[in-house]
Amino acid sequence: xxxxxxxxxxxxxxxxxxxxxxxxxxxxxxxxxxxxxxxxxxxxxxxxxxxxxxxxxxxxxxxxxxxxxxxxxxxxxxxxxxxxxxxxxxxxxxxxxxxxxxxxxxxxxxxxxxxxxxxxxxxxxxxxxxxxxxxxxxxxxxxxxxxxxxxxxxxxxxxxxxxxxxxxxxxxxxxxxxxxxxxxxxxxxxxxxxxxxxxxxxxxxxxxxxxxxxxxxxxxxxxxxxxxxxxxxxxxxxxxxxxxxxxxxxxxxxxxxxxxxxxxxxxxxxxxxxxxxxxxxxxxxxxxxxxxxxxxxxxxxxxxxxxxxxxxxxxxxxxxxxxxxxxxxxxxxxxxxxxxxxxxxxxxxxxxxxxxxxxxxxxxxxxxxxxxxxxxxxxxxxxxxxxxxxxxxxxxxxxxxxxxxxxxxxxxxxxxxxxxxxxxxxxxxxxxxxxxxxxxxxxxxxxxxxxxxxx
Ligand SMILES: Cc1cc2nc3c(=O)[nH]c(=O)nc-3n(C[C@H](O)[C@H](O)[C@H](O)COP(=O)(O)OP(=O)(O)OC[C@H]3O[C@@H](n4cnc5c(N)ncnc54)[C@H](O)[C@@H]3O)c2cc1C
Numbered sequence: 201x202x203x204x205x206x207x208x209x210x211x212x213x214x215x216x217x218x219x220x221x222x223x224x225x226x227x228x229x230x231x232x233x234x235x236x237x238x239x240x241x242x243x244x245x246x247x248x249x250x251x252x253x254x255x256x257x258x259x260x261x262x263x264x265x266x267x268x269x270x271x272x273x274x275x276x277x278x279x280x281x282x283x284x285x286x287x288x289x290x291x292x293x294x295x296x297x298x299x300x301x302x303x304x305x306x307x308x309x310x311x312x313x314x315x316x317x318x319x320x321x322x323x324x325x326x327x328x329x330x331x332x333x334x335x336x337x338x339x340x341x342x343x344x345x346x347x348x349x350x351x352x353x354x355x356x357x358x359x360x361x362x363x364x365x366x367x368x369x370x371x372x373x374x375x376x377x378x379x380x381x382x383x384x385x386x387x388x389x390x391x392x393x394x395x396x397x398x399x400x401x402x403x404x405x406x407x408x409x410x411x412x413x414x415x416x417x418x419x420x421x422x423x424x425x426x427x428x429x430x431x432x433x434x435x436x437x438x439x440x441x442x443x444x445x446x447x448x449x450x451x452x453x454x455x456x457x458x459x460x461x462x463x464x465x466x467x468x469x470x471x472x473x474x475x476x477x478x479x480x481x482x483x484x485x486x487x488x489x490x491x492x493x494x495x496x497x498x499x500x501x502x503x504x505x506x507x508x509x510x511x512x513x514x515x516x517x518x519x520x521x522x523x524x525x526x527x528x529x530x531x532x533x534x535x536x537x538x539x540x541x542x543x544x545x546x547x548x549x550x551x552x553x554x555x556x557x558x559x560x561x562x563x564x565x566x567x568x569x570x571x572x573x574x575x576x577x578x579x580x581x582x583x584x585x586x587x588x589x590x591x592x593x594x595x596x597x598x599x600x601x602x603x604x605x606x607x608x609x610x611x612x613x614x615x616x617x618x619x620x621x622x623x624x625x626x627x628x629x630x631x632x633x634x635x636x637x638x639x640x641x642x643x644x645x646x647x648x649x650x651x652x653x654x655x
Contacts (some may be wrong), residue, residue: 213487214308216513362431495530548594562647
């Protein structure tokens with residue numbers, strides 16, 4: 201009898217898990233249940249779909265699943281898992297119930313936008329027409345179809361999605377204001393000094409309020425027309441708007457896993473081990489519905505990166521099909537984005553995320569090419585090292601090839617390299633490609649010297 205593998209959720213994590221389960225055991229019967237009407241698509245592409253930089257976001261079509269001999273049910277929600285009978289109960293949009301037995305179950309239910317309790321945003325009586333968040337393709341369609349009536353938009357949250365959307369709306373000629381509660385933009389990725397450098401590169405006609413929170417929104421009928429923001433001293437001001445986009449993070453979809461008896465961690469995600477196994481036998485979990493250990497801080501964090509979701513999907517898919525793969529002993533959270541032409545990337549915790557450990561830092565801005573060669577672009581690099589043993593904890597970069605430069609640091613963080621060793625890094629050099637000493641080496645050297653001078 202062939203092995204039955206059931207996947208709940210056909211996003212990046214679930215789709216990848218199904219693919220790798222089938223690659224591992226060609227005879228296995230793999231079934232994916234997906235609540236939405238679309239087969240696997242790229243959520244990361246949605247801001248570019250709205251700005252019209254990309255036209256299609258579907259990554260694996262229904263035909264692809266068919267060719268791969270993976271059964272895909274769309275518009276079908278798994279309502280219940282019967283652990284004793286090892287079967288799932290799913291319901292199609294038309295009410296039809298499907299029961300499916302499993303040998304291995306993979307929960308990949310993802311996350312939804314977290315909506316803070318801003319007075320006026322949610323009202324049981326009136327549905328707010330022009331308050332959006334961006335998580336699904338339907339959210340993107342809703343935003344795109346509302347845009348023609350928008351001249352001003354307020355974005356709540358200056359994380360990667362908030363700022364990518366600021367750029368997307370800006371390209372549509374919308375006057376954008378971004379409101380961030382914390383003292384700097386991209387707070388999950390950059391230290392304040394790096395964020396402030398980046399903020400100066402964002403077009404000045406995008407207004408950014410940091411250290412401000414949204415106190416409430418005012419409505420005219422079912423439409424929000426004013427956003428009241430407040431600084432740290434309680435001073436308020438009113439922003440007129442035709443649209444509000446809330447980009448303040450995610451909440452893991454763990455209701456099904458919880459009902460199934462899987463342990464939920466302190467960050468609200470399903471707890472998984474290095475094999476993506478939950479606390480229930482034969483049940484794996486992957487992607488944004490899970491939490492995992494951070495490589496540097498050793499603390500669990502809620503997975504919210506497609507890069508990690510896919511890596512978990514591979515491991516769970518292989519293991520669910522009888523193979524044996526493990527995740528690394530913690531994720532370093534390598535992350536990147538591009539904002540208004542500037543590449544931004546980071547690996548490891550920011551200074552704030554390191555909490556009580558005050559890192560020694562090295563920061564350098566240089567050119568991507570030798571000074572005499574035309575076409576060089578600014579690159580700013582910052583490294584964070586452990587003041588106790590000189591080991592690299594994280595790095596942040598802005599500008600040309602920031603992501604690839606950070607990938608080099610990822611390798612160093614994963615291998616716990618000392619700043620002494622890292623500042624000896626031999627980087628390739630030729631005038632049209634790179635300077636003799638890459639900015640990453642010089643930033644390391646700054647940190648190395650500070651580390652040498654420490655008391
Ligand atoms: C706008 C945006 C931009 C992003 N940009 C980046 C980026 O540049 N880089 C990066 O690394 N990450 C990025 N991310 C994050 C990345 O998209 C997510 O980490 C990734 O999509 C997680 O995949 P997932 O499969 O775990 O969850 P999801 O993609 O949320 O998929 C979960 C699926 O499960 C389905 N589901 C839920 N419950 C059930 C049920 N009971 N039955 C059946 N189906 C169910 C849902 O409908 C959903 O389709 C971005 C996210 C967004 C929203």
